[in-house]
Amino acid sequence: MTRLQTHVDPTFTPCPDPCPEAVRQLELRLADYLTPAQILKVRRAYEVGAAAHDGQKRKSGEAYITHPIAVAGILAELRMDVETLCAAILHDTLEDTPLPRSQIVAEFGEPVAELVDGVTKLDKIQFADKQEAVAESFRKMMLAMSRDLRVILIKLADRLHNMRTLDAMSPESRRRIARETLEIYAPIAQRLGMNRIKAELQDLGFRALHPLRHKVIAKRIASQPVMRREAMATLEAQIAHRLTQEGLPFRLVGRVKAPWSIYSKMREENKSFDQVMDVFGFRLVVQKVMQCYHALGAVHSMFKPLDARFRDFIAIPKANGYQSLHTVLFGSYGSPVEVQIRTEEMDLIAERGIAAHWLYKNIGQGMNNAQIRAQDWVRGLMDSQESAASSIEFLENVKVDLFPDEVYLFTPKGDILALPRNATTLDYAYAVHTDVGNHAVAARVDKKLVPLRTKLISGQTVEIITAPSATPSPQWLEFVVSSKARTAIRHHLKRLEHEDAVDLGHRMLDRALEQRDSSLDRVSGERLEQFLTEHRYRRLEELLADIALGNRMPAQVAQVLAQGDVEVPLRPNQGLVTGEQILITGAERGVLSFAGCCYPIPGDDIMGYITAGKGVVVHRADCPNVTEYRKHPERCVPMAWDRYVEGDYRAALHIEVDNKPGVLAQVAAAVAESDSNIDSVEYRERDLRISVMEFGIEVRNRKHLADVIRRVRRLSVVHGVERK
Structure with missing residues (x-):
């Protein structure tokens, strides 16, 4: 592949004093690949940013402008384009200074303003708590990233410099930022193939979150025996000699596993430091794909490979576009050694990921493989955000999707x-x-x-x-487990459930209004419209669905609709599970959920309890938890089964049986013969003679459950059956 040669444009004039040294160093670095006109544009971004941040200080006491300049410096190492560099220098101006967006557009163009806006947090909006604010800012950043991947590159560079200067923060802030870095930003860097940034974020995050553990592991790595290091040098010489004999052009680099990587492996696999085999290894870089397999054959002919540790990520790339051959060899000196074999282009993409597109324009046509995969991933995430109930749920979806x-x-x-x-x-x-x-x-x-x-x-x-x-x-x-599956299922269920939710919410609100001597028909159109506007509902149906889903309490809505903001005393017994009951048919199952503590089925006396985010949860009237729920009458909903109920419902049976082989099969057959499906089985040995089995089964109603219990009781191996 063609390499860029380091040179400085002879027409370039460095930033004159009083520019800080950091700016001059940045411009010298940019002169290697940008034109003088582009460097002048970056210099102008510095001037605008410095003026906007004038007087502002970082926690360390330094002038605030040093931070955006450092962020631009990290991006310059990736050879990012001029728009990204300008946006990096201005990335905190919209959030922390009076600089208007219009000025950024006027001087640097709409793309730069879009990038700055995408990185800007939502500090001007009031949120319920810090967690929601972080999640909503993250959602906004991901939305901007779906339009332009450079947003996340600026954010990762911003986070990397913040981690490098984390010592100035309070201990609590250090731990919070480090945890967020390890849980979100380092995995994002990995998902985008940017292994160099990922590795530094992980190391800095680990050191900030667990300083003592980091120190101990780093010391163990540094104190490896001289014999071990000499063995690695000998091994490197042997591999180099063999590859030269084979006529392969190559670059061989020794590597040491990072403390965070070792710690993660020790924790996940419950191993000691000495049991983590591939602390040391080599990266072997060749020119062509076929040479990768040639080199693999060469090293395997020298040393035996460890069974089940060979991975071909060239034929089957990782989700982030990473390609390489991985093999673990038994050397002549004890511990196994991992060797990674890849081409120069693969090595570049492994280190730079999506940034490789801007670093070397000649890779592929347009976007590289890592970028295409990244855009597909982000597009899938943005599809999932449409059906997420909240920004916090969306953030959790993203965390799950950042699979290792x-x-x-x-x-x-x-x-x-x-x-x-x-x-x-x-x-x-x-x-x-x-x-x-x-x-x-x-x-x-x-x-x-x-x-x-x-x-x-x-x-x-x-x-x-x-x-x-x-x-x-x-x-x-x-x-x-995949965000695409969860999103598609939720979207389909929400579409089906909406009508049921509106219907149930209508019944719940009507009942609450009746208890206040009113009804939905008697509420004035103006009052209803005012309520919908104040609470940002476009239609009445949205309010009714929110009531059914537990996001709005029907009693509170009825209070406002019936009498405005004037407190009206409740009628006797109002809010308790008395009076007109809401009849359920089973078709509302997308809106209702059935409690796992008591498993109500048709025929049981039941009540509903409104839970935020879950909607109405149906319990048996004799459920042990109902006593506690009745202390909150405003959340209780009187319910009963309709005459005709559809579907199957889960029930749990506690069965005592002889402790001998074949019993489980007999009980399962009896349940199946009763036309019931078995959902789960837990088998617990009580003693040598008697065992206890807990069956989760599906039945249509109490009569069907009684048929199942009768048939199971007839078995000679069964000593007792009771509903849980």
Whole structure:
């Protein structure tokens, strides 16, 4: 590949005094790849930024402008374009200074203003708490990133410099920022293939969050025996000698695993430092793809590879576009050594990720592979944010999606799909296409029929079986792990549930108004419109759906609608589970949920309890928790089953049986013969003679449950059955 030669444009004039030394150093670095006119534009950004931040200081006591200049310096190392550099220098001006956006547009153009706006937090908006503010700012940044990937490059450079200067912050702030860096920003850098920035963010975050652990591991790495280091040097010489004999042009670099990487492996695999094998290793860089496999054969002919530790990320790249061959060798000197083999282009993308596009324009046509994958990932995230109930939920979705490991699967046609670790066949179905996921009923994994909740492992071939009548179930959310699957399921359920939510919310609000001697029909149109406007509802249906989902208390809404803001005394027993009951048919299941503490089924006496975010949760009237719930009558909803109820409902049975082989099969057969599905089984040994089994089953109503219990009791191996 063509390399850029370091040179300085002879027409370039360095920034004259009184420019700070940092600015002069930045301009000298930029002269290597930008034109004088572009450097002047960056210099103008510095002048505007310095004037805007005049008088502002960082926690360390330095002038604030030193921070954006340092951020631009990090991006200059990645050889980012002039718009990104200007935006980096101005990235805090909209947030922390009176500088208007219009001035940025006038002097530097709309693209620079868009980048600055994308990095700017939402400090001017009032949020319920710090967590919500952080989550909403993150959502805004990701939205801007979906329009222009350079937003995240500026944010990562900003975070990297903040981490480098973290010592000036209070201990509490250091821990909070370090945790956020390790949980969000370092994984994002990894997901975008920017391994160099990821590694430094992880190391700085680890040192700030666990300084003693970082110090101990760093000391252990530094104090490795001289014999071990001499062995590595000998090994390096042997590999270099063999590759030269093979006629391969190469670059061989020794590497040491970072403290955070070692700590993570020790924690996840419960290993000691000495048990982490690949602390040391080599990176072998060649010119062409076929030379990677040639080099692999050469090193394998010298040293035995460790079984099950070879990975071919060239044929099957990681989700972030990373490509390399990984092998672990048994050297002649004790511990195994990892060798990574890749081309120069792969090495560049492994280190720079999406930034490699701006660093070397001649890679690929337009965007590199890492950028294409990054844009697909961000596009998927932004699809998920539309169905997220809140910014906090969206942030949690992103955290889940920043998976460290992938599972590689084959379609029946031989194409490869990468999914998160622990992905199920249903995740695979949604990865193929949303419509395939929505209508999935089962799958064939390596030609064997399996259920949708089956977890997948790398190398399997998966085929999805669909049915036109099949639709997503709320239970699917319990076992899917990919954000695309969760988003698609929630979107489908919300669309189906909206009408049910509006209907249930209407009934709940009507009942609350009746208790105040009013009704929805008697509320004036002006008062209703005023309420909707004040609470940012576009239509009455949105308010009613929010009531059903537990986001608005019907009693509070009724209070305002019936009598304005004047407090009206409740009628006797008002709010308690008395009076007119709301009848449920089972069709409202997308809006209602059934308590796992008592598993109500049709025929039981029931009540509802409003829980924020969950809507109405239905409990049996004799549930032990109901006593506590009745202390909050405004949240209690009188409910009963309608005459005709549809669907199956979960029930739990506590069964005592003989402790001998074959008993489980007999009980399962009896349940199946009763036309009931088994959802779960827990088997607990009580003593040598008696065992206890807890069955989760699906029944239509109390009569159906009684039939199941009767049939199970008839078994000679059963000593007792009771509903849990």
